[in-house]
Amino acid sequence: MPFDDQVAQLFEETRDDVYRYLMTLGLHPPQAQEAVQEVFLRLYVALKKNEEIRNPRAWIFRVAHNLGLKIRERESFLPFPAGLEARLAARENDPEASLLEHERTLRFHRAIEGLSEQQRRCLFLRLEGLRYPEIAQVLGISASAVSEFLRRAIARLRKVQL
Amino acid sequence: MSKLPLPHPAGEQLLRYADGELSSRESEQIRVHLSACWQCRAELEEVEQTINECVRYRKSVLANLFPPPPAPWCDIRGRLTEVDATLGSPSLLERLADSLGVLLRSPRRWAAVATTIVLIAVIVSELRHTPSVQAAELLRKAALASESHPQTPRRIQIRTSTRRITRIAGASTATAAEREIETSFRSARYDWDDPLSAKSFAAWRSQLPARRDSVVTVFDNRSPENNRYEIRTAAESGELHEAMLALRMRDLRAVEARLEFGSLGLVEISELPDEPFRAAAAPEAAAKPPAAVETARTPEKVIPAATASDELRVFAALRRLGADLGEPIEVKRTGSQILVSAVGLAPRRQQSIRQELAVLPQVQIQFADPSAGAAPPVGGRSIRSDPVQPGVLRLQEQLEKQLGGRASFDQFADQALDLSDSLMAHVHALNRLADHFTADVERQMLPPDRLLLQRLRLDHAQAISIKAQSIEARMKPVLAAVAEEPGAAASPAAFSGTWQAATQELFPQARRTERLLAVMLGGAASEVPVEALPSQLLNHLTQLRASAEAYRDFTAASPAGDDR
Numbered sequence: 001m002p003f004d005d006q007v008a009q010l011f012e013e014t015r016d017d018v019y020r021y022l023m024t025l026g027l028h029p030p031q032a033q034e035a036v037q038e039v040f041l042r043l044y045v046a047l048k049k050n051e052e053i054r055n056p057r058a059w060i061f062r063v064a065h066n067l068g069l070k071i072r073e074r075e076s077f078l079p080f081p082a083g084l085e086a087r088l089a090a091r092e093n094d095p096e097a098s099l100l101e102h103e104r105t106l107r108f109h110r111a112i113e114g115l116s117e118q119q120r121r122c123l124f125l126r127l128e129g130l131r132y133p134e135i136a137q138v139l140g141i142s143a144s145a146v147s148e149f150l151r152r153a154i155a156r157l158r159k160v161q162l
Numbered sequence: 163m164s165k166l167p168l169p170h171p172a173g174e175q176l177l178r179y180a181d182g183e184l185s186s187r188e189s190e191q192i193r194v195h196l197s198a199c200w201q202c203r204a205e206l207e208e209v210e211q212t213i214n215e216c217v218r219y220r221k222s223v224l225a226n227l228f229p230p231p232p233a234p235w236c237d238i239r240g241r242l243t244e245v246d247a248t249l250g251s252p253s254l255l256e257r258l259a260d261s262l263g264v265l266l267r268s269p270r271r272w273a274a275v276a277t278t279i280v281l282i283a284v285i286v287s288e289l290r291h292t293p294s295v296q297a298a299e300l301l302r303k304a305a306l307a308s309e310s311h312p313q314t315p316r317r318i319q320i321r322t323s324t325r326r327i328t329r330i331a332g333a334s335t336a337t338a339a340e341r342e343i344e345t346s347f348r349s350a351r352y353d354w355d356d357p358l359s360a361k362s363f364a365a366w367r368s369q370l371p372a373r374r375d376s377v378v379t380v381f382d383n384r385s386p387e388n389n390r391y392e393i394r395t396a397a398e399s400g401e402l403h404e405a406m407l408a409l410r411m412r413d414l415r416a417v418e419a420r421l422e423f424g425s426l427g428l429v430e431i432s433e434l435p436d437e438p439f440r441a442a443a444a445p446e447a448a449a450k451p452p453a454a455v456e457t458a459r460t461p462e463k464v465i466p467a468a469t470a471s472d473e474l475r476v477f478a479a480l481r482r483l484g485a486d487l488g489e490p491i492e493v494k495r496t497g498s499q500i501l502v503s504a505v506g507l508a509p510r511r512q513q514s515i516r517q518e519l520a521v522l523p524q525v526q527i528q529f530a531d532p533s534a535g536a537a538p539p540v541g542g543r544s545i546r547s548d549p550v551q552p553g554v555l556r557l558q559e560q561l562e563k564q565l566g567g568r569a570s571f572d573q574f575a576d577q578a579l580d581l582s583d584s585l586m587a588h589v590h591a592l593n594r595l596a597d598h599f600t601a602d603v604e605r606q607m608l609p610p611d612r613l614l615l616q617r618l619r620l621d622h623a624q625a626i627s628i629k630a631q632s633i634e635a636r637m638k639p640v641l642a643a644v645a646e647e648p649g650a651a652a653s654p655a656a657f658s659g660t661w662q663a664a665t666q667e668l669f670p671q672a673r674r675t676e677r678l679l680a681v682m683l684g685g686a687a688s689e690v691p692v693e694a695l696p697s698q699l700l701n702h703l704t705q706l707r708a709s710a711e712a713y714r715d716f717t718a719a720s721p722a723g724d725d726r
Contacts, residue, residue, distance in 0.1 A: 004243075011235075023224075028635075029230075029231060030232050030233075037241065041241055041245055045245060131181075150174070150181075151173050155173075157212050157216065158211075158212045
C-alpha cells in the first residue's frame with residue numbers, strides 16, 4: 001500500500017484515540033487536535049525517509065506523547081483531567097445512568113486521578129494497545145518498570161471496586 | 163497434603179501473564195500453576211475485572227466527556243501532498259526540522275506556532291526553493307544587475323594549472339595560450355568573451371541536458387562586504403564538468419569563477435582590482451533609474467529594485483521563525499534593499515534570523531544593541547500597575563471563590579492574559595501585512611506570491627481563531643456565574659471586499675476584548691461600569707470568537723489569484 005494510503009487509513013482509525021490521549025496529558029482541545037495532525041504528517045515523513053516502523057500505532061503514540069509534553073511544557077496547562085470531574089458530576093442528572101453506576105464511575109475516576117503520573121501514563125498507553133516494551137520506549141523507562149507501575153495501578157484501582 | 167507444582171506467582175507476574183508479556187516458558191509455568199490453584203485464578207479474575215473497568219472508563223468517560231475536537235479533522239491527503247512538495251530535496255526536510263526545532267526551543271513562539279506547524283510546512287515548500295530554482299533565480303537577478311551596469315570592460319585573471327593570463331573581458335584573443343583555453347570554452351559552449359559573468363554562466367547552464375545545482379552562502383566575518391553566494395552546477399556530460407560562480411552578496415556582481423574542464427583541468431577566473439578611476443567609486447546610487455545611469459560617465463552600481471515579492475519572502479522567513487509576533491523587528495523596503503532592523507534582540511535570536519534571511523537576496527540587516535535605545539514594547543500589557551478598582555476587586559474575589567483560591571485565580575488570569583497577548587500578536591502581524599501589502603501592491607504581485615501571502619494570512623487567521631476559541635472556552639463558565647445577564651448570541655461580521663479592509667474590521671474587536679480582559683483579570687482601569695463588565699466581556703469574547711472564525715473562513719475562501 002502506498003504511504004499516503006497507509007497514513008490516511010491510520011489517521012482515520014487512530015486520530016480520536018491520539019486526540020484523547022493528548023487530552024489526558026493535559027492539552028487543550030485545539031492544541032491536541034493540531035498535535036494529532038502534526039503526528040501523522042511526521043509519520044508520513046518518516047515512512048518516506050524509509051524509517052523502519054514496526055508497529056505504527058506504538059510509533060504514533062510515542063511521537064504524540066513527546067510532542068504533547070513539549071507543548072505542555074511551553075504553556076502551563078491545567079493538570080489532568082481539566083474539567084473532567086465537573087462534567088462527570090454534571091452527569092448525575094442523566095436519567096440513563098443509575099445513581100449507583102454514576103457513583104461507581106465517579107469513584108473510579110477519582111482513583112485514576114489519584115494514581116501517580118507514571119502509573120497513569122502506563123495505564124493509558126496500555127489502554128491504547130501498546131505493549132510493555134513500547135510503553136517503556138515512550139516513557140524512557142525499562143519494561144520491568146512498566147510492569148511494576150501497571151501492577152500498582154491495577155492494585156489501587158481494584159480497591160475501589162466493591 | 164498435596165504440594166502445588168510451583169509457588170504462587172509474584173505480584174506483577176499475573177498481570178504480565180494476562181498481558182502476554184511473559185516468555186513462553188514462564189507463561190507455561192503460570193498456566194500449570196493456575197490450573198492447580200483456585201486462589202490465583204480468582205486473583206487473575208480480579209485483575210481482569212479491573213482491566214475491564216479501565217476499558218469501560220476509557221469508553222464512557224474519556225470518549226464521552228472530553229470535548230470533541232474543536233474543528234473538523236483536516237484533509238490529511240491534502241496535507242500529505244503538501245509534504246510531498248517539501249520533500250523534493252532532503253535538505254528541505256532538514257530545514258523544516260531545523261525551523262521547527264528553533265520554534266520548539268523558544269517557549270512563546272512555540273505557543274503561537276503549535277497550531278500552525280502544518281501551514282509552515284506549506285510555506286516552507288513555497289519558499290525553500292530547490293537549489294536549482296534558487297540558482298536560476300540568483301543568476302537571473304545577477305544578470306539583470308550587471309545589465310544595468312555601464313559596460314566598462316573588466317580586467318580579469320585566468321589561471322590554469324600551468325598558466326596565468328590577464329585579459330580584458332571581450333578583447334580579442336591574442337596569444338597561443340589564450341587560444342588553447344578559448345578552444346575548451348567554445349567546445350563547452352561557455353562564452354569566452356565574458357567568462358566572469360552571471361549571463362555566461364546562466365547561458366552555459368541552461369543548455370545542459372542534465373545538471374545538478376547547489377547554492378551556498380559564504381560569510382566573511384572580517385569583511386562582510388565580501389559575503390557571497392556560490393552557485394555550483396555539475397554537468398553530466400560535455401567538456402565542462404563542473405562550474406562554480408561566486409556572486410557578491412551586496413550587488414550580485416560575479417567576482418570569481420572556477421571551471422573544471424575535462425581536458426584543461428581547473429580554470430580559475432577572478433576579477434583584478436579596479437582600475438584607478440573605478441577604485442574611487444561613487445557612493446551607492448542604488449535607487450537611480452537606469453536611464454540616468456546610462457548618461458553618466460562614471461560607473462555606478464545599479465542594483466535592481468527590491469520588489470514586493472522580495473519583501474514578502476522576508477515576512478515569510480520571519481513567520482517561519484515566529485519572529486513576526488511582537489518582537490521589535492522592522493521590515494522596510496527602500497529602493498534596492500529590504501531593510502530588516504531590530505533593537506535589543508538576544509544574540510542567538512539575531513543569529514537565527516540572520517541565517518534564515520541569508521538566502522534571500524538584497525536583504526540588509528541592522529541589529530542594534532539594547533543600549534542604543536530601548537526596544538519599543540509591542541502589544542505589551544501593563545497589568546497590576548494601576549490600583550485595582552474596588553468593584554473589580556469584588557468581582558475578582560467572586561472569581562477566586564469559584565476557582566478555588568487566589569493562587570488558582572492568578573494562574574487562570576495569567577493563562578487567559580497570555581492567550582490574549584498571543585492573539586493580539588497575531589492580529590498585529592496581520593495588520594502589518596495589510597500595511598505592507600496594500601490592495602494596490604497585491605494587485606501587482608504574481609499569483610504564486612499572492613498565494614504565499616494568503617498562506618501567511620491564513621496562518622495568523624487560524625491562530626487567532628484557535629486562541630479566541632480557547633479564551634472563550636475558559637472564560638465563559640467562569641463569567642456566566644458572575645454575569646448579570648446571560649451572554650448574547652454572536653453576530654459575526656460578514657467579511658467581504660478586500661482582506662486588508664477585513665483586517666481593519668477585526669483589529670478593533672480584538673483590541674476591545676483585550677482591554678476588557680485586562681480590566682477583569684489584570685485590574686486595569688475600567689471605562690465600563692463594573693456591574694456590566696462580566697456580561698460585556700462575555701459578549702465580546704463570543705463576538706470575537708465568531709468574527710475570528712468568519713475571518714479565517716474568509717481568508718481561506720478568497721481565491722489568492724483574483725484581482726479585487
